[in-house]
Amino acid sequence: MASHGHSSHSEEKVIPAPQTAAIWKTFWILLILTAIEFIIAFTLPANGIRVAIFAGMTIVKAFYIVGEFMHLKHEVKTLIWAILIPTIFVVWLLIALIYEGGHLY
């Protein structure tokens, strides 16, 4: 296609075919998880168990977005932990203060 135009300055420029199977697989996983969240929102009564299910599903979605789309799964271990450890503490704070908020009331 366009490679004919500037073949003069890079004759070896052959564009490989796209490798998108993993990307679309991740997309379908995210879509199906969101659909299930919707179903749960209208079928289960609002209580602590439902909050826990939502939080768990959100963390699974976050795993796919960060791991596949942001490519963190394929980085070196040190980088993975450097990002993950502070985040784990933050999630702990979030859960802890939701719980504590219930006791304030």
Place this chain on the structure above:
Amino acid sequence: MSALHAASAVPEKLTWSGGSEPLKASYGKLMMWFFLLSDTFTFSALLVTYGMIRFSQQAYEGVHEKFFFSTTHWPIPDKVFEAVPFLHGVEAPLVFVGIMTFILIFSSVTMVLAVEAGHRGDRADVEKWMLWTIIGGFTFLGSQAWEWSHFIHGPEDLALAAKDALGNPIEGANLVRNPYGPPAFADLFFFITGFHGTHVFSGVVLNILIFFNTATGLYDRRGHYEMVEKVGLYWHFVDLVWVFVFTFFYLV
């Protein structure tokens, strides 16, 4: 140039003088990761505040069908967010926010397709997918503008609105009072979705910049499309934050 060459050839000598990449990621990508980590803290602060305040307030105890807006109990989100553009008077709880979520996840997919095209040096494909990502970003921003406008106007039927201390229905939402529930509800809505929307906006600006640089052939001349990856990280992060906002603000 020779120093770059030496880094791969004689790593031992340069290990402690900046010659090696211990995390096997470029400086720019690492800095983007650590910026995103710090941004995570900011968003977490907002979500932690939301969780704390929401659960320290009176919850609605009755059945879902009989729910009514009042400043003394926290509203059920699917009773507040139930309108869809062009469908007047139709109750469609959370449908519009579901569409917004889908738009943002899909624009994340087109972004990762642009990154993949960049790895192959396929300029036409990068342009195509960046353009779709920009369109997705603008669509999301437009949807959010509609959502805000609808939220600020309040329920069309004033009989549904929460009452103030004198028993009059509250018209329109602001930072002081709102027709849905305690003042903190609207405050948190404005701060959390507003802060996220600002991120989406700056993401769209960055995406336009990347699209422009791709179209003018800058990354072709540079020989790599790493900038697409770096901005891609930011864009995925914005999507990631929305996944959390969607769960904690709209579903829980």
